[in-house]
Amino acid sequence: MTYPGGSGNRLLARLPAADFDLLMPEFENVALNQDTVLLRAGDPTEHVFFPHSGAISLMVEMANGQTVATALVGREGAIGSLSVLGPSPSAITAVVRITGTASRISASRFYAAFNKSSAIRVALQNHIRATLIQLQLGTACNALHPVKARMGRWMLHLLDHIDDDVLPLTQETLAHILGVRRPTVTLLMRSLRASGAIKSDKRGQIVIDRARLSIMACECHATMRRQLEEVFR
Ligand SMILES: [Zn+2]
Numbered sequence: 414m415t416y417p418g419g420s421g422n423r424l425l426a427r428l429p430a431a432d433f434d435l436l437m438p439e440f441e442n443v444a445l446n447q448d449t450v451l452l453r454a455g456d457p458t459e460h461v462f463f464p465h466s467g468a469i470s471l472m473v474e475m476a477n478g479q480t481v482a483t484a485l486v487g488r489e490g491a492i493g494s495l496s497v498l499g500p501s502p503s504a505i506t507a508v509v510r511i512t513g514t515a516s517r518i519s520a521s522r523f524y525a526a527f528n529k530s531s532a533i534r535v536a537l538q539n540h541i542r543a544t545l546i547q548l549q550l551g552t553a554c555n556a557l558h559p560v561k562a563r564m565g566r567w568m569l570h571l572l573d574h575i576d577d578d579v580l581p582l583t584q585e586t587l588a589h590i591l592g593v594r595r596p597t598v599t600l601l602m603r604s605l606r607a608s609g610a611i612k613s614d615k616r617g618q619i620v621i622d623r624a625r626l627s628i629m630a631c632e633c634h635a636t637m638r639r640q641l642e643e644v645f646r
Contacts, residue, residue, distance in 0.1 A: 421465030422516065423489045423645055424536040432532040436523070440516040445469065445509045447581065451492050452507040458496035461523040464488050467513015468574035470590055471505040481555075481592030482567070484547040485510075487574040489645060490540050496520045497527045497537060510582065510590075511574050539644050546640045550633050558631040561601050564591055565610070565630025566637075568621060573638065580619040605629060 420426040425433060445451075445467045452458060454474060462469075469492055470482040483505065486492055492507045492515075518526075527533050554563055567590055571580055584598045591598070602619075605611040610626040611619060627635070 420463075420516075421488050421514075422463040422491075424491055424540055425463055425516070427645075428530075428532050428536060432526075432530040435526040435530055435533070436516075436518060439518045439522040439526075441518075443515050443517045445513045445515050447509055447512045449509045450506060451509065452503050452505070454504060454506045455502045457500065458493040458503055458520050460517050461494050461496065461520055462492040462515040462517050464490070464492070464513055464515040466574075467509060467515070468511035468571055469507050470510050471507055472589070473505060479592060480589045482590040483551060484544055485567075485570050485574070486544075487511075487513075489641065490543060491537075493520060494523070494537055494540060497524050510586065511571060512581070513574075543641050543644045546644070547637060550637050550640075554631060554633040558633065560591065560593055560597065561604060561629065562631035563633075564598070564601050565605070565626050566634045567591065568619070568626060569623070569630055569634040570637070572621060572623065578621045578623055580621060581617060582619055583617040584614070 425436070443462070445464060451460075451462055451469060464487055466488060468485050468487040471484045471486065472480050472482055474480045486507070527537065554566060564587065567587070568580060571582070572578065584602060585595055588595045588598045602611060602614050605626070606614065608625065608629060610622055610629045612622055613620045
Protein backbone atom coordinates (compact mmCIF):
# COMPACT_ATOMS: atom_id res chain seq x y z
CA MET A 414 0.00 0.00 0.00
CA THR A 415 1.40 3.37 -0.98
CA TYR A 416 -0.47 6.61 -1.60
CA PRO A 417 -3.95 7.27 -2.96
CA GLY A 418 -3.17 7.55 -6.67
CA GLY A 419 -1.40 4.19 -6.47
CA SER A 420 -4.28 2.42 -4.76
CA GLY A 421 -6.26 -0.11 -6.75
CA ASN A 422 -9.35 0.80 -4.74
CA ARG A 423 -11.18 3.67 -6.38
CA LEU A 424 -12.59 5.07 -3.12
CA LEU A 425 -9.11 5.23 -1.59
CA ALA A 426 -7.48 6.46 -4.80
CA ARG A 427 -9.57 9.64 -4.74
CA LEU A 428 -8.73 10.59 -1.14
CA PRO A 429 -6.37 13.50 -0.53
CA ALA A 430 -3.11 12.25 1.04
CA ALA A 431 -3.91 13.77 4.47
CA ASP A 432 -7.23 11.89 4.63
CA PHE A 433 -5.71 8.68 3.36
CA ASP A 434 -3.09 8.99 6.10
CA LEU A 435 -5.85 8.70 8.72
CA LEU A 436 -6.48 5.17 7.43
CA MET A 437 -3.13 3.95 6.17
CA PRO A 438 -1.42 3.18 9.52
CA GLU A 439 -4.41 0.99 10.42
CA PHE A 440 -4.56 -0.97 7.17
CA GLU A 441 -3.61 -4.61 6.87
CA ASN A 442 -3.12 -6.09 3.41
CA VAL A 443 -5.19 -9.25 3.05
CA ALA A 444 -5.74 -11.82 0.33
CA LEU A 445 -9.31 -12.31 -0.87
CA ASN A 446 -9.53 -16.01 -1.62
CA GLN A 447 -12.43 -17.37 -3.63
CA ASP A 448 -15.38 -18.56 -1.50
CA THR A 449 -14.09 -16.85 1.66
CA VAL A 450 -16.87 -15.27 3.74
CA LEU A 451 -15.80 -11.76 4.75
CA LEU A 452 -18.96 -10.92 6.65
CA ARG A 453 -21.87 -13.10 7.72
CA ALA A 454 -25.53 -12.04 8.02
CA GLY A 455 -26.44 -11.54 11.66
CA ASP A 456 -22.85 -10.93 12.78
CA PRO A 457 -21.51 -7.54 13.87
CA THR A 458 -19.27 -5.83 11.32
CA GLU A 459 -15.75 -6.04 12.73
CA HIS A 460 -13.75 -5.01 9.66
CA VAL A 461 -14.08 -2.81 6.61
CA PHE A 462 -12.45 -4.16 3.45
CA PHE A 463 -11.34 -2.01 0.52
CA PRO A 464 -10.72 -4.39 -2.39
CA HIS A 465 -7.89 -3.54 -4.79
CA SER A 466 -8.84 -6.41 -7.08
CA GLY A 467 -11.29 -9.29 -7.18
CA ALA A 468 -15.04 -9.25 -6.58
CA ILE A 469 -17.31 -10.00 -3.63
CA SER A 470 -21.01 -10.76 -3.89
CA LEU A 471 -23.50 -9.60 -1.27
CA MET A 472 -25.81 -12.52 -0.54
CA VAL A 473 -29.20 -12.80 1.10
CA GLU A 474 -30.22 -16.20 2.48
CA MET A 475 -33.82 -17.26 3.01
CA ALA A 476 -35.05 -19.45 5.87
CA ASN A 477 -35.08 -22.52 3.58
CA GLY A 478 -31.42 -22.03 2.65
CA GLN A 479 -32.04 -20.49 -0.80
CA THR A 480 -29.62 -17.69 -1.60
CA VAL A 481 -29.50 -14.84 -4.08
CA ALA A 482 -26.89 -12.16 -4.77
CA THR A 483 -28.04 -8.56 -4.45
CA ALA A 484 -24.88 -6.67 -5.45
CA LEU A 485 -21.25 -7.07 -6.42
CA VAL A 486 -18.41 -5.12 -4.83
CA GLY A 487 -14.94 -4.77 -6.29
CA ARG A 488 -12.26 -2.09 -6.40
CA GLU A 489 -14.91 0.61 -6.78
CA GLY A 490 -16.39 -0.08 -3.34
CA ALA A 491 -15.93 -1.39 0.18
CA ILE A 492 -17.33 -4.19 2.32
CA GLY A 493 -18.58 -3.42 5.82
CA SER A 494 -18.36 0.35 5.38
CA LEU A 495 -22.05 0.91 6.10
CA SER A 496 -21.19 0.09 9.72
CA VAL A 497 -20.64 3.86 10.06
CA LEU A 498 -24.44 4.26 9.91
CA GLY A 499 -24.63 2.67 13.36
CA PRO A 500 -23.96 -0.64 15.05
CA SER A 501 -26.33 -3.33 13.82
CA PRO A 502 -25.98 -6.94 12.71
CA SER A 503 -25.05 -7.34 9.05
CA ALA A 504 -28.08 -7.84 6.79
CA ILE A 505 -26.01 -9.64 4.17
CA THR A 506 -23.31 -12.26 3.81
CA ALA A 507 -20.30 -11.12 1.74
CA VAL A 508 -18.58 -13.91 -0.22
CA VAL A 509 -15.45 -13.60 -2.39
CA ARG A 510 -16.26 -14.74 -5.93
CA ILE A 511 -13.17 -13.51 -7.80
CA THR A 512 -9.85 -13.84 -5.98
CA GLY A 513 -8.03 -10.58 -5.26
CA THR A 514 -6.48 -8.41 -2.55
CA ALA A 515 -7.82 -5.81 -0.15
CA SER A 516 -6.83 -3.38 2.59
CA ARG A 517 -8.60 -4.17 5.83
CA ILE A 518 -9.23 -1.87 8.80
CA SER A 519 -11.19 -2.43 12.01
CA ALA A 520 -14.71 -0.98 11.86
CA SER A 521 -14.06 1.15 14.97
CA ARG A 522 -10.87 2.67 13.50
CA PHE A 523 -12.68 3.33 10.24
CA TYR A 524 -15.51 5.05 12.12
CA ALA A 525 -13.01 7.30 13.90
CA ALA A 526 -11.43 8.33 10.56
CA PHE A 527 -14.89 8.80 9.00
CA ASN A 528 -15.77 11.29 11.76
CA LYS A 529 -12.56 13.26 11.21
CA SER A 530 -12.54 13.46 7.42
CA SER A 531 -15.08 15.03 5.08
CA ALA A 532 -13.27 13.41 2.12
CA ILE A 533 -13.84 9.96 3.63
CA ARG A 534 -17.49 10.85 4.18
CA VAL A 535 -17.80 11.89 0.51
CA ALA A 536 -16.16 8.60 -0.54
CA LEU A 537 -18.75 6.75 1.53
CA GLN A 538 -21.58 8.77 -0.01
CA ASN A 539 -20.35 7.73 -3.46
CA HIS A 540 -20.19 4.11 -2.37
CA ILE A 541 -23.74 4.29 -0.98
CA ARG A 542 -24.99 5.87 -4.23
CA ALA A 543 -23.31 3.13 -6.25
CA THR A 544 -24.76 0.43 -4.00
CA LEU A 545 -28.27 1.89 -4.28
CA ILE A 546 -27.97 1.95 -8.09
CA GLN A 547 -27.10 -1.74 -8.05
CA LEU A 548 -29.91 -2.61 -5.64
CA GLN A 549 -32.54 -0.65 -7.55
CA LEU A 550 -31.59 -1.90 -11.01
CA GLY A 551 -31.12 -5.40 -9.62
CA THR A 552 -34.60 -5.38 -8.09
CA ALA A 553 -36.12 -4.24 -11.40
CA CYS A 554 -34.10 -6.78 -13.37
CA ASN A 555 -35.09 -9.66 -11.07
CA ALA A 556 -38.77 -8.75 -11.45
CA LEU A 557 -38.85 -8.02 -15.18
CA HIS A 558 -36.17 -10.00 -17.01
CA PRO A 559 -35.90 -13.72 -17.73
CA VAL A 560 -33.32 -15.80 -15.94
CA LYS A 561 -31.08 -16.29 -19.00
CA ALA A 562 -30.78 -12.54 -19.48
CA ARG A 563 -30.09 -12.13 -15.77
CA MET A 564 -27.37 -14.76 -15.85
CA GLY A 565 -25.81 -12.82 -18.74
CA ARG A 566 -25.96 -9.64 -16.67
CA TRP A 567 -24.20 -11.25 -13.69
CA MET A 568 -21.52 -12.81 -15.88
CA LEU A 569 -20.77 -9.47 -17.56
CA HIS A 570 -20.70 -7.72 -14.20
CA LEU A 571 -18.27 -10.31 -12.84
CA LEU A 572 -16.13 -10.03 -15.99
CA ASP A 573 -15.78 -6.29 -15.32
CA HIS A 574 -13.64 -7.27 -12.33
CA ILE A 575 -11.10 -9.45 -14.16
CA ASP A 576 -8.65 -8.88 -16.97
CA ASP A 577 -9.58 -11.70 -19.32
CA ASP A 578 -12.65 -13.47 -20.61
CA VAL A 579 -12.46 -16.52 -18.35
CA LEU A 580 -14.78 -16.54 -15.35
CA PRO A 581 -13.52 -18.82 -12.57
CA LEU A 582 -17.00 -19.88 -11.45
CA THR A 583 -18.75 -23.21 -11.02
CA GLN A 584 -22.35 -23.75 -12.06
CA GLU A 585 -23.20 -24.24 -8.40
CA THR A 586 -21.88 -20.76 -7.55
CA LEU A 587 -23.90 -19.27 -10.40
CA ALA A 588 -27.00 -21.00 -9.03
CA HIS A 589 -26.38 -19.41 -5.60
CA ILE A 590 -25.86 -15.98 -7.17
CA LEU A 591 -28.99 -16.19 -9.32
CA GLY A 592 -31.21 -17.84 -6.75
CA VAL A 593 -32.06 -20.76 -9.02
CA ARG A 594 -31.51 -24.51 -8.89
CA ARG A 595 -28.33 -25.98 -10.31
CA PRO A 596 -30.13 -27.87 -13.16
CA THR A 597 -31.55 -24.53 -14.32
CA VAL A 598 -27.99 -23.19 -14.68
CA THR A 599 -26.97 -26.31 -16.61
CA LEU A 600 -29.80 -25.70 -19.10
CA LEU A 601 -28.94 -22.01 -19.40
CA MET A 602 -25.25 -22.80 -19.98
CA ARG A 603 -26.20 -25.24 -22.73
CA SER A 604 -28.27 -22.56 -24.41
CA LEU A 605 -25.52 -19.93 -24.08
CA ARG A 606 -22.95 -22.40 -25.46
CA ALA A 607 -25.21 -23.12 -28.45
CA SER A 608 -25.42 -19.40 -29.21
CA GLY A 609 -21.64 -18.96 -28.93
CA ALA A 610 -21.93 -16.56 -25.95
CA ILE A 611 -20.04 -19.15 -23.89
CA LYS A 612 -17.17 -20.88 -25.65
CA SER A 613 -16.59 -23.56 -23.02
CA ASP A 614 -17.41 -24.42 -19.43
CA LYS A 615 -15.00 -26.90 -17.90
CA ARG A 616 -13.78 -27.41 -14.33
CA GLY A 617 -15.19 -24.11 -13.11
CA GLN A 618 -13.61 -22.06 -15.93
CA ILE A 619 -16.22 -20.39 -18.11
CA VAL A 620 -14.75 -18.96 -21.32
CA ILE A 621 -16.94 -16.11 -22.54
CA ASP A 622 -17.44 -14.25 -25.80
CA ARG A 623 -18.23 -10.84 -24.33
CA ALA A 624 -19.77 -9.37 -27.48
CA ARG A 625 -22.16 -12.29 -27.93
CA LEU A 626 -23.00 -12.48 -24.24
CA SER A 627 -23.84 -8.76 -24.28
CA ILE A 628 -26.46 -9.49 -26.95
CA MET A 629 -27.98 -12.30 -24.85
CA ALA A 630 -27.97 -10.30 -21.59
CA CYS A 631 -30.59 -7.71 -20.68
CA GLU A 632 -29.85 -4.00 -20.86
CA CYS A 633 -29.28 -3.81 -17.10
CA HIS A 634 -25.51 -4.46 -17.16
CA ALA A 635 -24.86 -1.61 -19.59
CA THR A 636 -27.23 0.70 -17.69
CA MET A 637 -25.66 -0.18 -14.35
CA ARG A 638 -22.14 0.30 -15.68
CA ARG A 639 -22.98 3.69 -17.17
CA GLN A 640 -24.64 4.90 -13.96
CA LEU A 641 -21.78 3.64 -11.78
CA GLU A 642 -19.22 5.41 -13.98
CA GLU A 643 -21.19 8.64 -13.47
CA VAL A 644 -20.88 8.24 -9.69
CA PHE A 645 -17.08 8.07 -9.96
CA ARG A 646 -16.59 10.63 -12.73
ZN1 LIG B 1 -32.08 -7.02 -16.50
